[in-house]
Amino acid sequence: MSLIISPSPSLTLHPLAHVSPSLSIPRRLHLNLRSSRRRLATVSAAVRQDTTVWTPVPLSEVEPAGESLFEVAIDVSDAPDLAASHTIAGQYLQLRVPDLPKPSFLSIASPPKLAAKHGVFEFLVKSVPGSTAEALCALKKGDVVELSPIMGNGFTIDLIEPPEKYGTVVIFATGTGISPIRSLIESGFDAGKRSDVRLYYGNRNLQTMGYQDRFKDWESSGVKIIPVLSQPDDSWTGETGYVQDAYSRAKQISDPLATGAILAGYKDMIEAVTSILLADGIPADKILRDY
Structure with missing residues:
Protein backbone atom coordinates (compact mmCIF):
# COMPACT_ATOMS: atom_id res chain seq x y z
CA MET A 1 0.00 0.00 0.00
CA SER A 2 1.52 3.32 -1.00
CA LEU A 3 1.65 6.16 1.48
CA ILE A 4 -0.13 9.30 0.30
CA ILE A 5 0.80 12.55 2.00
CA SER A 6 -1.67 15.38 1.62
CA PRO A 7 -0.17 18.75 0.81
CA SER A 8 0.27 21.08 3.73
CA PRO A 9 -2.80 23.32 4.22
CA SER A 10 -2.39 26.88 3.05
CA LEU A 11 -1.56 29.40 5.71
CA THR A 12 -4.60 31.49 6.74
CA LEU A 13 -5.18 34.11 9.37
CA HIS A 14 -8.14 33.42 11.57
CA PRO A 15 -10.63 36.19 12.28
CA LEU A 16 -9.49 38.43 15.07
CA ALA A 17 -12.51 37.38 17.12
CA HIS A 18 -10.85 33.96 17.60
CA VAL A 19 -7.29 35.17 18.33
CA SER A 20 -5.85 36.65 21.46
CA PRO A 21 -5.64 40.42 21.01
CA SER A 22 -2.15 40.35 22.53
CA LEU A 23 -0.75 38.60 19.41
CA SER A 24 0.17 40.76 16.45
CA ILE A 25 -0.42 39.51 12.89
CA PRO A 26 3.34 38.89 12.28
CA ARG A 27 3.52 36.96 15.55
CA ARG A 28 0.51 34.80 14.60
CA LEU A 29 2.06 34.23 11.16
CA HIS A 30 5.30 33.04 12.78
CA LEU A 31 3.45 30.63 15.10
CA ASN A 32 1.39 29.18 12.25
CA LEU A 33 4.54 28.65 10.17
CA ARG A 34 6.29 26.97 13.09
CA SER A 35 3.30 24.70 13.67
CA SER A 36 3.26 23.74 9.98
CA ARG A 37 6.96 22.90 10.09
CA ARG A 38 6.40 20.68 13.12
CA ARG A 39 3.59 18.80 11.36
CA LEU A 40 5.75 18.32 8.27
CA ALA A 41 8.68 17.13 10.38
CA THR A 42 6.44 14.59 12.12
CA VAL A 43 5.13 13.26 8.80
CA SER A 44 8.65 13.14 7.34
CA ALA A 45 9.93 11.20 10.36
CA ALA A 46 7.09 8.70 9.98
CA VAL A 47 7.87 8.27 6.29
CA ARG A 48 11.55 7.64 7.07
CA GLN A 49 10.61 5.07 9.71
CA ASP A 50 8.29 3.34 7.25
CA THR A 51 11.16 2.86 4.78
CA THR A 52 12.67 0.19 7.05
CA VAL A 53 11.66 -3.30 5.99
CA TRP A 54 10.76 -5.22 9.15
CA THR A 55 10.74 -9.02 9.11
CA PRO A 56 8.68 -10.83 11.79
CA VAL A 57 10.56 -13.79 13.25
CA PRO A 58 10.07 -16.02 16.32
CA LEU A 59 12.38 -16.37 19.29
CA SER A 60 13.90 -19.82 19.68
CA GLU A 61 15.69 -19.18 22.99
CA VAL A 62 15.84 -16.63 25.79
CA GLU A 63 18.14 -17.82 28.58
CA PRO A 64 19.91 -16.07 31.49
CA ALA A 65 23.64 -15.71 30.89
CA GLY A 66 24.78 -13.68 33.90
CA GLU A 67 23.76 -10.72 35.97
CA SER A 68 21.18 -8.85 33.80
CA LEU A 69 22.55 -10.78 30.79
CA PHE A 70 20.57 -12.99 28.44
CA GLU A 71 21.43 -15.15 25.46
CA VAL A 72 18.76 -14.66 22.82
CA ALA A 73 18.42 -16.83 19.72
CA ILE A 74 16.11 -15.92 16.84
CA ASP A 75 14.85 -18.31 14.19
CA VAL A 76 15.40 -16.78 10.74
CA SER A 77 14.96 -20.00 8.79
CA ASP A 78 11.79 -18.61 7.18
CA ALA A 79 13.69 -15.46 6.18
CA PRO A 80 16.50 -16.92 4.04
CA ASP A 81 17.41 -13.61 2.38
CA LEU A 82 17.88 -11.97 5.78
CA ALA A 83 19.94 -14.92 7.05
CA ALA A 84 22.14 -14.92 3.95
CA SER A 85 22.85 -11.19 4.25
CA HIS A 86 24.87 -11.78 7.42
CA THR A 87 28.23 -12.28 5.75
CA ILE A 88 30.90 -10.86 8.06
CA ALA A 89 31.57 -10.69 11.80
CA GLY A 90 30.79 -7.32 13.32
CA GLN A 91 27.53 -6.66 11.49
CA TYR A 92 24.43 -5.66 13.44
CA LEU A 93 20.72 -4.96 13.02
CA GLN A 94 17.74 -3.32 14.67
CA LEU A 95 15.23 -5.35 16.64
CA ARG A 96 11.69 -4.21 17.40
CA VAL A 97 9.42 -5.63 20.09
CA PRO A 98 5.64 -5.44 19.45
CA ASP A 99 3.90 -2.42 21.03
CA LEU A 100 7.20 -0.63 21.65
CA PRO A 101 7.99 2.14 19.15
CA LYS A 102 11.76 2.37 19.72
CA PRO A 103 13.93 -0.39 18.21
CA SER A 104 17.16 -1.62 19.76
CA PHE A 105 20.48 -1.93 17.90
CA LEU A 106 22.09 -5.33 18.50
CA SER A 107 25.38 -6.79 17.30
CA ILE A 108 25.05 -10.34 15.99
CA ALA A 109 27.07 -12.62 18.26
CA SER A 110 26.84 -15.80 16.22
CA PRO A 111 29.18 -16.38 13.26
CA PRO A 112 27.71 -15.93 9.76
CA LYS A 113 27.96 -19.67 9.09
CA LEU A 114 25.37 -20.35 11.83
CA ALA A 115 22.72 -18.32 10.02
CA ALA A 116 23.64 -19.85 6.69
CA LYS A 117 23.56 -23.44 7.99
CA HIS A 118 20.93 -23.42 10.73
CA GLY A 119 18.91 -20.24 10.13
CA VAL A 120 19.68 -18.72 13.54
CA PHE A 121 20.91 -15.34 14.79
CA GLU A 122 22.28 -15.26 18.34
CA PHE A 123 22.70 -12.22 20.57
CA LEU A 124 24.06 -11.38 24.01
CA VAL A 125 21.67 -8.82 25.48
CA LYS A 126 21.95 -6.71 28.61
CA SER A 127 18.57 -6.05 30.20
CA VAL A 128 18.47 -2.33 31.00
CA PRO A 129 15.40 -1.17 32.96
CA GLY A 130 12.87 0.65 30.80
CA SER A 131 14.55 -0.29 27.52
CA THR A 132 13.55 -2.35 24.51
CA ALA A 133 16.28 -4.78 25.56
CA GLU A 134 14.50 -5.35 28.88
CA ALA A 135 11.25 -6.10 27.05
CA LEU A 136 13.09 -8.50 24.72
CA CYS A 137 14.66 -10.40 27.61
CA ALA A 138 11.21 -10.83 29.21
CA LEU A 139 9.84 -12.64 26.15
CA LYS A 140 9.60 -16.40 25.74
CA LYS A 141 10.36 -18.98 23.08
CA GLY A 142 7.89 -18.61 20.22
CA ASP A 143 7.20 -14.92 20.80
CA VAL A 144 7.58 -12.84 17.65
CA VAL A 145 9.87 -9.84 17.21
CA GLU A 146 10.78 -7.86 14.11
CA LEU A 147 14.24 -7.50 12.57
CA SER A 148 15.59 -4.86 10.23
CA PRO A 149 17.95 -5.70 7.37
CA ILE A 150 21.59 -6.40 8.31
CA MET A 151 23.61 -3.23 8.84
CA GLY A 152 27.31 -2.31 8.87
CA ASN A 153 30.43 -3.49 7.07
CA GLY A 154 31.73 -5.55 9.97
CA PHE A 155 35.41 -6.05 10.77
CA THR A 156 37.59 -5.56 7.68
Whole structure:
Protein backbone atom coordinates (compact mmCIF):
# COMPACT_ATOMS: atom_id res chain seq x y z
CA MET A 1 0.00 0.00 0.00
CA SER A 2 1.52 3.32 -1.00
CA LEU A 3 1.65 6.16 1.48
CA ILE A 4 -0.13 9.30 0.30
CA ILE A 5 0.80 12.55 2.00
CA SER A 6 -1.67 15.38 1.62
CA PRO A 7 -0.17 18.75 0.81
CA SER A 8 0.27 21.08 3.73
CA PRO A 9 -2.80 23.32 4.22
CA SER A 10 -2.39 26.88 3.05
CA LEU A 11 -1.56 29.40 5.71
CA THR A 12 -4.60 31.49 6.74
CA LEU A 13 -5.18 34.11 9.37
CA HIS A 14 -8.14 33.42 11.57
CA PRO A 15 -10.63 36.19 12.28
CA LEU A 16 -9.49 38.43 15.07
CA ALA A 17 -12.51 37.38 17.12
CA HIS A 18 -10.85 33.96 17.60
CA VAL A 19 -7.29 35.17 18.33
CA SER A 20 -5.85 36.65 21.46
CA PRO A 21 -5.64 40.42 21.01
CA SER A 22 -2.15 40.35 22.53
CA LEU A 23 -0.75 38.60 19.41
CA SER A 24 0.17 40.76 16.45
CA ILE A 25 -0.42 39.51 12.89
CA PRO A 26 3.34 38.89 12.28
CA ARG A 27 3.52 36.96 15.55
CA ARG A 28 0.51 34.80 14.60
CA LEU A 29 2.06 34.23 11.16
CA HIS A 30 5.30 33.04 12.78
CA LEU A 31 3.45 30.63 15.10
CA ASN A 32 1.39 29.18 12.25
CA LEU A 33 4.54 28.65 10.17
CA ARG A 34 6.29 26.97 13.09
CA SER A 35 3.30 24.70 13.67
CA SER A 36 3.26 23.74 9.98
CA ARG A 37 6.96 22.90 10.09
CA ARG A 38 6.40 20.68 13.12
CA ARG A 39 3.59 18.80 11.36
CA LEU A 40 5.75 18.32 8.27
CA ALA A 41 8.68 17.13 10.38
CA THR A 42 6.44 14.59 12.12
CA VAL A 43 5.13 13.26 8.80
CA SER A 44 8.65 13.14 7.34
CA ALA A 45 9.93 11.20 10.36
CA ALA A 46 7.09 8.70 9.98
CA VAL A 47 7.87 8.27 6.29
CA ARG A 48 11.55 7.64 7.07
CA GLN A 49 10.61 5.07 9.71
CA ASP A 50 8.29 3.34 7.25
CA THR A 51 11.16 2.86 4.78
CA THR A 52 12.67 0.19 7.05
CA VAL A 53 11.66 -3.30 5.99
CA TRP A 54 10.76 -5.22 9.15
CA THR A 55 10.74 -9.02 9.11
CA PRO A 56 8.68 -10.83 11.79
CA VAL A 57 10.56 -13.79 13.25
CA PRO A 58 10.07 -16.02 16.32
CA LEU A 59 12.38 -16.37 19.29
CA SER A 60 13.90 -19.82 19.68
CA GLU A 61 15.69 -19.18 22.99
CA VAL A 62 15.84 -16.63 25.79
CA GLU A 63 18.14 -17.82 28.58
CA PRO A 64 19.91 -16.07 31.49
CA ALA A 65 23.64 -15.71 30.89
CA GLY A 66 24.78 -13.68 33.90
CA GLU A 67 23.76 -10.72 35.97
CA SER A 68 21.18 -8.85 33.80
CA LEU A 69 22.55 -10.78 30.79
CA PHE A 70 20.57 -12.99 28.44
CA GLU A 71 21.43 -15.15 25.46
CA VAL A 72 18.76 -14.66 22.82
CA ALA A 73 18.42 -16.83 19.72
CA ILE A 74 16.11 -15.92 16.84
CA ASP A 75 14.85 -18.31 14.19
CA VAL A 76 15.40 -16.78 10.74
CA SER A 77 14.96 -20.00 8.79
CA ASP A 78 11.79 -18.61 7.18
CA ALA A 79 13.69 -15.46 6.18
CA PRO A 80 16.50 -16.92 4.04
CA ASP A 81 17.41 -13.61 2.38
CA LEU A 82 17.88 -11.97 5.78
CA ALA A 83 19.94 -14.92 7.05
CA ALA A 84 22.14 -14.92 3.95
CA SER A 85 22.85 -11.19 4.25
CA HIS A 86 24.87 -11.78 7.42
CA THR A 87 28.23 -12.28 5.75
CA ILE A 88 30.90 -10.86 8.06
CA ALA A 89 31.57 -10.69 11.80
CA GLY A 90 30.79 -7.32 13.32
CA GLN A 91 27.53 -6.66 11.49
CA TYR A 92 24.43 -5.66 13.44
CA LEU A 93 20.72 -4.96 13.02
CA GLN A 94 17.74 -3.32 14.67
CA LEU A 95 15.23 -5.35 16.64
CA ARG A 96 11.69 -4.21 17.40
CA VAL A 97 9.42 -5.63 20.09
CA PRO A 98 5.64 -5.44 19.45
CA ASP A 99 3.90 -2.42 21.03
CA LEU A 100 7.20 -0.63 21.65
CA PRO A 101 7.99 2.14 19.15
CA LYS A 102 11.76 2.37 19.72
CA PRO A 103 13.93 -0.39 18.21
CA SER A 104 17.16 -1.62 19.76
CA PHE A 105 20.48 -1.93 17.90
CA LEU A 106 22.09 -5.33 18.50
CA SER A 107 25.38 -6.79 17.30
CA ILE A 108 25.05 -10.34 15.99
CA ALA A 109 27.07 -12.62 18.26
CA SER A 110 26.84 -15.80 16.22
CA PRO A 111 29.18 -16.38 13.26
CA PRO A 112 27.71 -15.93 9.76
CA LYS A 113 27.96 -19.67 9.09
CA LEU A 114 25.37 -20.35 11.83
CA ALA A 115 22.72 -18.32 10.02
CA ALA A 116 23.64 -19.85 6.69
CA LYS A 117 23.56 -23.44 7.99
CA HIS A 118 20.93 -23.42 10.73
CA GLY A 119 18.91 -20.24 10.13
CA VAL A 120 19.68 -18.72 13.54
CA PHE A 121 20.91 -15.34 14.79
CA GLU A 122 22.28 -15.26 18.34
CA PHE A 123 22.70 -12.22 20.57
CA LEU A 124 24.06 -11.38 24.01
CA VAL A 125 21.67 -8.82 25.48
CA LYS A 126 21.95 -6.71 28.61
CA SER A 127 18.57 -6.05 30.20
CA VAL A 128 18.47 -2.33 31.00
CA PRO A 129 15.40 -1.17 32.96
CA GLY A 130 12.87 0.65 30.80
CA SER A 131 14.55 -0.29 27.52
CA THR A 132 13.55 -2.35 24.51
CA ALA A 133 16.28 -4.78 25.56
CA GLU A 134 14.50 -5.35 28.88
CA ALA A 135 11.25 -6.10 27.05
CA LEU A 136 13.09 -8.50 24.72
CA CYS A 137 14.66 -10.40 27.61
CA ALA A 138 11.21 -10.83 29.21
CA LEU A 139 9.84 -12.64 26.15
CA LYS A 140 9.60 -16.40 25.74
CA LYS A 141 10.36 -18.98 23.08
CA GLY A 142 7.89 -18.61 20.22
CA ASP A 143 7.20 -14.92 20.80
CA VAL A 144 7.58 -12.84 17.65
CA VAL A 145 9.87 -9.84 17.21
CA GLU A 146 10.78 -7.86 14.11
CA LEU A 147 14.24 -7.50 12.57
CA SER A 148 15.59 -4.86 10.23
CA PRO A 149 17.95 -5.70 7.37
CA ILE A 150 21.59 -6.40 8.31
CA MET A 151 23.61 -3.23 8.84
CA GLY A 152 27.31 -2.31 8.87
CA ASN A 153 30.43 -3.49 7.07
CA GLY A 154 31.73 -5.55 9.97
CA PHE A 155 35.41 -6.05 10.77
CA THR A 156 37.59 -5.56 7.68
CA ILE A 157 39.94 -8.38 8.62
CA ASP A 158 41.57 -8.33 5.19
CA LEU A 159 43.42 -5.20 6.39
CA ILE A 160 45.42 -7.35 8.82
CA GLU A 161 46.03 -10.27 6.47
CA PRO A 162 47.95 -12.43 5.77
CA PRO A 163 48.51 -13.76 9.31
CA GLU A 164 52.21 -14.29 8.62
CA LYS A 165 52.63 -10.56 8.09
CA TYR A 166 50.43 -9.42 10.97
CA GLY A 167 51.44 -11.89 13.65
CA THR A 168 50.24 -9.81 16.59
CA VAL A 169 46.57 -8.95 17.06
CA VAL A 170 45.30 -7.29 20.23
CA ILE A 171 41.53 -7.40 20.79
CA PHE A 172 39.60 -5.23 23.23
CA ALA A 173 35.99 -5.73 24.33
CA THR A 174 33.82 -4.44 27.15
CA GLY A 175 30.36 -5.56 28.24
CA THR A 176 28.16 -6.87 25.44
CA GLY A 177 30.83 -5.60 23.04
CA ILE A 178 32.04 -9.19 23.27
CA SER A 179 29.19 -10.12 20.89
CA PRO A 180 30.89 -9.18 17.59
CA ILE A 181 34.18 -10.51 18.98
CA ARG A 182 32.58 -13.91 19.53
CA SER A 183 31.32 -13.80 15.94
CA LEU A 184 34.84 -12.98 14.76
CA ILE A 185 36.62 -15.69 16.76
CA GLU A 186 34.12 -18.40 15.87
CA SER A 187 34.04 -17.48 12.19
CA GLY A 188 37.83 -17.79 12.10
CA PHE A 189 40.49 -15.20 11.35
CA ASP A 190 43.51 -17.47 11.41
CA ALA A 191 44.36 -16.82 15.06
CA GLY A 192 46.20 -20.13 15.20
CA LYS A 193 48.53 -18.98 12.42
CA ARG A 194 49.52 -15.81 14.28
CA SER A 195 52.19 -15.60 16.94
CA ASP A 196 50.35 -13.44 19.49
CA VAL A 197 46.58 -12.94 19.67
CA ARG A 198 45.24 -11.45 22.92
CA LEU A 199 41.69 -10.60 23.98
CA TYR A 200 41.38 -8.05 26.79
CA TYR A 201 37.79 -8.46 27.97
CA GLY A 202 36.57 -5.96 30.54
CA ASN A 203 33.61 -6.19 32.91
CA ARG A 204 32.63 -5.05 36.37
CA ASN A 205 32.93 -8.57 37.84
CA LEU A 206 32.67 -12.21 36.82
CA GLN A 207 28.90 -12.19 37.29
CA THR A 208 28.53 -9.64 34.47
CA MET A 209 30.97 -11.37 32.11
CA GLY A 210 29.32 -13.28 29.29
CA TYR A 211 30.56 -16.31 27.34
CA GLN A 212 32.90 -17.64 30.02
CA ASP A 213 31.85 -21.14 28.96
CA ARG A 214 33.41 -20.45 25.54
CA PHE A 215 36.83 -19.29 26.76
CA LYS A 216 38.40 -22.76 26.57
CA ASP A 217 37.39 -23.21 22.94
CA TRP A 218 38.54 -19.70 22.05
CA GLU A 219 41.94 -20.34 23.60
CA SER A 220 42.25 -23.62 21.73
CA SER A 221 41.76 -21.64 18.50
CA GLY A 222 44.76 -19.46 19.34
CA VAL A 223 43.26 -16.54 21.29
CA LYS A 224 44.67 -15.80 24.75
CA ILE A 225 41.84 -14.56 27.01
CA ILE A 226 42.69 -11.85 29.55
CA PRO A 227 39.66 -11.00 31.72
CA VAL A 228 39.89 -7.55 33.31
CA LEU A 229 37.59 -6.69 36.24
CA SER A 230 36.98 -3.14 37.48
CA GLN A 231 35.16 -4.20 40.69
CA PRO A 232 36.32 -7.73 41.53
CA ASP A 233 35.76 -9.51 44.81
CA ASP A 234 38.61 -10.31 47.16
CA SER A 235 39.22 -13.74 45.62
CA TRP A 236 40.14 -12.33 42.20
CA THR A 237 43.84 -12.61 41.33
CA GLY A 238 43.72 -11.57 37.67
CA GLU A 239 43.90 -8.20 35.92
CA THR A 240 42.04 -5.28 37.48
CA GLY A 241 41.01 -1.81 36.35
CA TYR A 242 40.19 -1.24 32.69
CA VAL A 243 41.31 -3.04 29.55
CA GLN A 244 43.57 -0.15 28.54
CA ASP A 245 45.29 -0.43 31.94
CA ALA A 246 45.92 -4.14 31.50
CA TYR A 247 47.28 -3.61 27.99
CA SER A 248 49.54 -0.74 29.11
CA ARG A 249 51.00 -2.92 31.85
CA ALA A 250 51.78 -5.72 29.40
CA LYS A 251 52.52 -3.99 26.07
CA GLN A 252 54.97 -6.53 24.59
CA ILE A 253 54.44 -5.29 21.04
CA SER A 254 57.65 -6.16 19.23
CA ASP A 255 56.76 -4.65 15.84
CA PRO A 256 53.91 -2.08 15.69
CA LEU A 257 53.86 -2.22 11.89
CA ALA A 258 53.15 -5.95 12.04
CA THR A 259 50.33 -5.49 14.59
CA GLY A 260 46.58 -5.23 14.17
CA ALA A 261 43.93 -4.30 16.73
CA ILE A 262 40.19 -5.02 16.98
CA LEU A 263 37.91 -2.97 19.27
CA ALA A 264 34.27 -3.33 20.34
CA GLY A 265 32.42 -1.91 23.32
CA TYR A 266 31.97 1.34 25.15
CA LYS A 267 32.86 4.53 23.31
CA ASP A 268 35.13 5.83 26.08
CA MET A 269 37.13 2.60 26.04
CA ILE A 270 37.50 2.67 22.26
CA GLU A 271 38.75 6.26 22.32
CA ALA A 272 41.21 5.59 25.15
CA VAL A 273 42.58 2.39 23.62
CA THR A 274 42.88 3.95 20.16
CA SER A 275 44.99 6.80 21.57
CA ILE A 276 47.34 4.32 23.25
CA LEU A 277 47.66 2.14 20.16
CA LEU A 278 48.42 5.10 17.92
CA ALA A 279 51.04 6.31 20.39
CA ASP A 280 52.58 2.83 20.25
CA GLY A 281 52.99 3.22 16.48
CA ILE A 282 50.21 0.91 15.31
CA PRO A 283 48.86 2.35 12.03
CA ALA A 284 45.35 3.84 12.22
CA ASP A 285 44.07 1.68 9.37
CA LYS A 286 45.06 -1.47 11.29
CA ILE A 287 42.82 -0.53 14.23
CA LEU A 288 39.52 -2.17 13.31
CA ARG A 289 36.07 -1.36 14.70
CA ASP A 290 32.65 -2.79 13.96
CA TYR A 291 31.14 0.51 12.82
